[in-house]
Amino acid sequence: MINSVSPYLLHIGVMAGIYVLLVLSLNLMLGYCGLLSLATPAFVGLGAYASALLTLRLGCDSSLTLVAALVLGAASGVILGIPSLRLSRHSFVIVTLSATLLLQLVASNWVDLTRGALGLADIPSLRFGSFRIDGKPAWLATMVVVAALGIGVFWTIVSSRLGRAMVAVRDNEPLAVATGIDVMKIRLFAFACSGAFAALGGACYAHYLSFIDPGLFGFSISEALLVMVILGGSGTLWGPVLGAIVFTVLPEALRMAPELRSLLYGVLLLGFVLFMPEGLARCLSRPVNRAASAEAGQ
């Protein structure tokens, strides 16, 4: 049956799956730790380049390259986190953004390794032993599985002690410290997980589209992710996931020019930040509370 679906719809499905992974990365930091990280594109790019280069240059099996991307993502989360998480939360935003741009600069200029602005082309599809993921239906099935696994891992993290500690630090840092939570350790763990999710998404992106260039590190990914997470409802599990799906499908369905889409993203983001900061998920899931608080307000 799936073969009768148009390749275009399958493509949107695969992209939605990739965006779900990226949204998990941002939501863990912004939603659960209360830290705005603009480093997600950096991890995406690192994962994409690492997995693509290992495949192209060394002919590694995808099981190895995906693990390498995950480890690299987590490690760079730790390396970037150690200096930046000590800073004020303002500086954290700026440093994560700068790190992303610094990596873009490296990807554009380290021509021997990355072929610079030409990008890496003809990246083979994922291949596990003799099993190759070929064609869009197989990719969609793979991404559904990977995204579901990602959501499962995310759920395990946020409902564990560690996840509750993240929320505790977000909501009241002094109190969290007083109860014996090591704030730095919790945040480092979250940032490492955030890096791993994004790097995995980046690796899938590279193998699926078979082409990457330094533009991957650009701000446009952060822009879309912020809209997905915030409109969906940061700090909830399903809101941002739904946001990822809706905001992958919607621009395609409306066939918008990229400028117009970005403009719409900007307007939506501004509107939601100002008037509905808790996002759609929580507004819709707590109609009773809202009515009650409205009454209490009167």
Add this chain to the structure above:
Amino acid sequence: MDASLLLQLGANGLSVGLGYGLAAIGLALVFGILGQVNFAHGEIYMLAAFVLWWLVKWFGLSYGAGFALMLLLMAGVGLLMAEAVFLPTLNRSFESVILASLAVSIILQNAVRLVFGATPQRIATPLESVNLELGSVLLFGQRLMVAAMAIASMLMLSAFLRKTETGRAMRAMAQSKEACQMVGIDPRRITRITAMMGAALCALAAGAMAPMFDLYPNMGTDIVFKSFAVVIIGGMGNVAGAALAGVLLGVAESYAGGLLGAVFRDGIGFALMIAMLLLRPQGLFGKSVRV
């Protein structure tokens, strides 16, 4: 390496650096007074350059007249920023401010791309062929104008913040919003004035520097990162620190670019910023609005 090249690189760096300082003090002012990071700073710079280009090109204004009118218009944009971003988020978490200003930057960037197109544009300046030769060092007229404007506006800003009633109210606001309200200073008024001044200072930098570069809708991205690096090196919210750090960055970039290669010129700002955060997170001069 001969001395005249080193001197020339130093002079270039100094003039570029003063431009960086000028671009960054608007950001430092908004952070210092309001405690809010304006991520749309680069897009205000970009918009200012495009407005100037538009005034000169379509209304046939001279560079000077267009510049003056553009400054007024951009102060108005600053007021809009205050109404749309800074005032609604005055008592909200800092993430709301960052996200709201990020949203404004996305809107401005794409609106300019839709209206003016992505083709790079140029602004002509009467100082095009005016150069000054000091011994072996060649100084371009436009660069000298940038340097002069940077120094003049820093001195004027400093005098304004120290000597005038409004300036003192702004510094009071930086220290305590609650105390301001108790002595009858309206934080909303100060917010509006600060946002307008921040935008106007940024527009001043844009108008002075735009003739030296191509205009394109993404140009704000470069300048905002330079500005961030400058405010972090100088100490977040420290206006005088930002000015000095701008000069430092310009000189460092000039030598790195001239002696090591163009890639290093772009990388040195990041390197300095990361080093500063690791060694001295409060910046060279610490956080204060002393000017």
